[in-house]
Structures are given as structure tokens and as C-alpha cells.
Amino acid sequence: MPQSYTPEFKKKIVRLHEEEGRTYKSITAEYGVSKASISKWCS
Template structure:
């Protein structure tokens, strides 16, 4: 049985909350039981209820995730507009 450090636990929780990684993918990547990862996430969320520093960190991670989604959507829209502009530029010539 491998020993999991606190640093690894925090990293796994952060990957789930901030990056949106699934519990299953994290469990597989780190060789940890699905239930264990789920318990870490639940414990962190409970800690956020009583610990202002953890709550603030959690809010920042969620904001980063939201901004990443918005950026990805804006990049898709930008790519679409570039393709449309190129298409219409060919039509004009």
C-alpha cells in the first residue's frame, strides 16, 4: 500500500475542483480508490464551511474553472469567426 502525502491529496482535490477532472480519472491516474478521492473532496468541502482560508481558496479555484470555460468558449467563437471571414473573403474575390 502506498502512502499518500497531504500535498498529493490537495493536488487531487484541486484538479477536481479547479480543472474539472472526474473522480474516476483522478483515481485511475493516481492509483487511488474512487471512494478515497470522493472522501477527500467531501472533507475539503466540509472544511470550507468552517475555515475561511479554505473557503476563499475554494472560491478562487471555482472562479478559475469558470474563467477557463469562458475562455475556451471565446476561443471556439473566435475560430468560427476566422473561418467565416476567410470563407466570405474567398467569395468576394
């Protein structure tokens, strides 16, 4: 079954990438979120 994330968590991940300049790789390593999910949320 796919992992479910809260809207607040998704916003946090998008903020980390867009405002703090974190890479998908570093976010994936720290939070366990797939690169595909991060890419989808940031688009």
C-alpha cells in the same frame, strides 16, 4: 496495509477534481487512487 498519501498529494488530487473538473474515474486511472479516497478528501 492501506496506502498512505502525503497532504500535498491529497491537495493536488482535490485541486484536479474541484478546480480542473476532472472526474473521479480519470483521476483514479491516472494516479491509482480509489474513488472512495477522492470522495473523502473532496468532502
